[in-house]
Amino acid sequence: MTHDASPTENARPQTSAPTAPRVPHSREFHGNVVDDPYEWMRAKDDAGVIAHLEAENAYTAGRTAHLAGLRERIFGEIKGRTLETDLSVPSRRGGWWYYGRTIEGKQYGVQCRAPLAAPDDWTPPELTPGEPVPGEQVLLDANVEAEGTEFFSLGSFDVSDDGRLMLFGVDVAGDERYTIRVRDLETGDELGDEIPGTSSGAEFSPDGTSIIYSTVDDAWRPDTLWRHVVGTPVADDIKLFHEPDERYWLGGGFTRSEKFLVIGLGSSITSEIWLVPADDLAAEPRVVWPRREGIEYSVDHAIVDGEDYLYILHNEDALDFELVRVIATDPAGERTVVRAHTPGIRLLDIDCFRDFATIEYRREGLARIGLLDYATGGVDELAFDEPLYAAGFGGNREWAPPMLRLGYDSFVTPNTVYDYRLSDRELLLRKRQPVLGGYQASDYEQARVWATAQDGTQIPLSLVWKRSFGDAGVAPRPLHLYGYGSYEHSIEPRFSVARLSELDRGVVFAVAHVRGGGEMGRQWYEDGKLSSKRNTFTDFVDCALHLIDAGYTTRHQLVAEGGSAGGLLMGAVANLAPELFAGILADVPFVDALTTILDPSLPLTVIEWDEWGDPLHDPDVYAYMKSYSPYENVREGVTYPRILAVTSLNDTRVLYVEPAKWVARLREVGADALLKCEMVAGHGGVSGQYNAWRERAFELAWLLDVLGVADA
Incomplete structure (x- = not known):
């Protein structure tokens, strides 16, 4: 349908109007x-x-x-006004370009990939809607998966680093409980792995042998993190972490460096983060900073001059947050202040890459994004001309890219995809959402x-x-x-x-x-x-x-x-x-x-x-x-x-x-x-x-x- x-x-x-009966209850x-x-x-x-x-x-x-x-x-x-048959701008990961298709008359999108032209190919191919893509492989057609259901939602989707396996988690009721399945992308066969009752956001381990996923308690709170070894019974899955405190949500994911599994716990006002070496998931998790009521923090990993560091955004004595750096092996040790707390500039996020980090913050009511220099702590902010806009980095899975993908739009500018070329700090327009029917931004x-x-x-x-x-x-x-x-x-x-x-x-x-x-x-x-x-x-x-x-x-x-x-x-x-x-x-x-x-x-x-x-x-x-x-x-x-x-x-x-x-x-x-x-x-x-x-x-x-x- x-x-x-x-x-x-x-x-x-x-x-x-329906008359609702009044039934005594107090x-x-x-x-x-x-x-x-x-x-x-x-x-x-x-x-x-x-x-x-x-x-x-x-x-x-x-x-x-x-x-x-x-x-x-x-x-x-x-x-x-919508170009119904369309494609997203491909994002590079490993030896493939990954992108999505929408098809006129179809309710849901189709996830695809195509091989790189060469190992040093960083310019996304210009794809034409409705035309075939050389070497295209359809990974997941949600229209096929949704057949026979009145509701369909994809809560997890990931491909292993070697490009061989794909996992996807599906909810067909709307209650945000997903069943994860695994597909062999070389043969197209679905494996026997089926994990019911999961939360969203499952992903493969860097070596592709395991799936990290979370489950929820009776109050729909993600409370337990699990490791499933591909090809083994779900009954044998390993519990990595359980959070008993009902105020805290749990989540897990790997750093872009693939050095750590990060286990994040958070209430509305308090955070606690644990790390597990990605190459030894059987190791005991190690806490970064023990939770203290009212202290929030987030963590990412970087390698600077050969040393493993954790970059931590926190709000201890810093209402709008401060960015510090600590040695990864001693997170409770000396803190080096990278970006001091500045009232009115709310630091939101840091993402570490091999040679730099991206940082997102708010100032004067608008989102701001920039590049952080590891050596100096300086931030090169990207400037945009419109008085109102939204901008953010996204889709950057590679550890050492020569350019960064970001999204931009405003009330009058349709969704726009740029690549930010690091060598000359130039924004390269990759695509602007087509709005059919003669739309002109200048009319608004x-x-x-x-x-x-x-x-x-x-x-x-x-x-x-x-x-x-x-x-x-x-x-x-x-x-x-x-x-x-x-x-x-x-x-x-x-x-x-x-x-x-x-x-x-x-x-x-x-x-x-x-x-x-x-x-x-x-x-x-x-x-x-x-x-x-x-x-x-x-x-x-x-x-x-x-x-x-x-x-x-x-x-x-x-x-x-x-x-x-x-x-x-x-x-x-x-x-x-x-x-x-x-x-x-x-x-x-x-x-x-x-x-x-x-x-x-x-x-x-x-x-x-x-x-x-x-x-x-x-x-x-x-x-x-x-x-x-x-x-x-x-x-x-x-x-x-x-x-x-x-x-x-x-x-x-x-x-x-x-x-x-x-x-x-x-x-x-x-x-x-x-x-x-x-x-x-x-x-x-x-x-x-x-x-x-x-x-x-x-x-x-x-x-x-x-x-x-x-x-x-």
């Missing part, structure tokens, strides 16, 4: 009793719950039936403006609009305001083909970079978490007020959107300032936060205590979370904006029950709230490019309808 319909399109429309913590009559919806396997979700889908289908034509037009616009404008928060803090907003409708702010326009504001995650000014369907109808798109995100450094994050979490919500409200007061939009022309923790933001601002918004789009929204964070048996709850606080054991945290949790604070006697909540039945990060309960509660107070539940999908929504386009077309059609530009 090529173009699958969503549950709401498959459902028989119904015109009356909880008591710290002397506070809460009635929760919709908690029965948590029983995922109950036929009554499934029937209710299907009724919600049917109601949403009926309420949005008039948008069917608009949805189809938007889907056609996304499809029409992007800018940054600033809103003043209640406490005087300046909050950055990033905006993009189409020039032919006039400059943003000259006259009120329909405006789509996006926000997130958690986990120090930064919302970058990235290009979107789907967004053009809004911009070309006169909508201004904006991102409110509220506190709790990472856009302005670590303090920005600290000021939007735990007991300061309300700043995230009030910042978003203040950004909306600024856009209204400055003439960018009006209260009747403003729709807000956020997903996951950004969905919590949506629920909170709906309660705080319902009068500011015409509509709110909440994607997999974390809107029953207090109920979830009170229950340590639920997936990921204990890990989240570092982000939100522990309401189970701390009455002050309980009271604070109860004061803002959206489901707890739905208000009587106010007029809510139109609300669309989108969720997935198999989501393990934000359970479907949260938006289902929220919508039922909103309807109690007269809100016009719709629920759309994907019945076979996870946190990231549907799988397959056409399904994803239809999903976004559904959301944008609803959004444009709320903004009053649906028929434009």
Whole structure:
């Protein structure tokens, strides 16, 4: 099947809103009793719950039936602007160029490789979509693997260094548990190795004889790292490391130097890293720095003047992090400061190569990338001309490359692939995402403006609009305001083909970079978490007020959107300032936060205590979370904006029950709230490019309808 319909399109429309039964249920913590009559919806396997979700889908289908034509037009616009048969820019690894194909009419991509022309060949071949590539080998056609499934996600994909074996991990439910299989690339035969129930990110050992993978506990937390020797029974797999503390995630991978297996453990605020020699995986892991509460660090390995060093980014007495170097055999010994802590410059990542390292950091609200000189510690920063952009290195597997691959885009510049030639520091354009239909970047404008928060803090907003409708702010326009504001995650000014369907109808798109995100450094994050979490919500409200007061939009022309923790933001601002918004789009929204964070048996709850606080054991945290949790604070006697909540039945990060309960509660107070539940999908929504386009077309059609530009 090529173009699958969503549950709401498959459902028989119904015109009356489902009435969720109120079933007596209460909880008591710290002397506070809460009635929760919709908690029965948590029983995922109950036929009554499934029937209710299907009724919600049917109601949403009926309420949005008039948008069917608009949805189809938007889907056609996304499809029409996309070069469906295309290839990625090949990346070199070993004796091969690796790349991906997309094929018109196919939901999923195809992973391929072609041999190098010569050992010193570092210039990627220029491939022509739709034409054969000399020596091409198809490694994995996800369309073939996905046959007979409603959902397909690839969580692991790796090829051994010698190019002989391939592993791939597949999830066909959306619950982010993957089954790993192994294929012999010389014969095309699938080997008998099959490892079920793994997390994502498995990889081969440097010698290709073993697979390193992780498994999750009952709360979906990756907690155990394993070694599987290819060709042996899974029952004989060797446990390399187990992390019992429920606050910590575990992951493992090899350094680019292939000297160490790095075992990383991390909570939201604390890190611990262990090393195992890559040539002796049976050796006991050795800790780099023992964990200390509140100290985060990351590690990479480099060889400088013949000596093994570890380069460590850490935040000990360095809020925005410091880069130090230690001798690999004595990581607890003397530290040499390579890049001292500089307030306002948030060091994010370092990747070591043979002759240099790449470094990524944030300054003045934008991502920055550069090359670090091992000898001097100096950084050569790459400069870009646009006022807003996103840039990052990626796809560089080789230890000693003469050039580096990086990606770049902005609100107006489509995804662009460069190679940075080290000999002359020149950026070589390899490919810019083709946008069909006559797209011209010069037809659009992007800018940054600033809103003043209640406490005087300046909050950055990033905006993009189409020039032919006039400059943003000259006259009120329909405006789509996006926000997130958690986990120090930064919302970058990235290009979107789907967004053009809004911009070309006169909508201004904006991102409110509220506190709790990472856009302005670590303090920005600290000021939007735990007991300061309300700043995230009030910042978003203040950004909306600024856009209204400055003439960018009006209260009747403003729709807000956020997903996951950004969905919590949506629920909170709906309660705080319902009068500011015409509509709110909440994607997999974390809107029953207090109920979830009170229950340590639920997936990921204990890990989240570092982000939100522990309401189970701390009455002050309980009271604070109860004061803002959206489901707890739905208000009587106010007029809510139109609300669309989108969720997935198999989501393990934000359970479907949260938006289902929220919508039922909103309807109690007269809100016009719709629920759309994907019945076979996870946190990231549907799988397959056409399904994803239809999903976004559904959301944008609803959004444009709320903004009053649906028929434009």
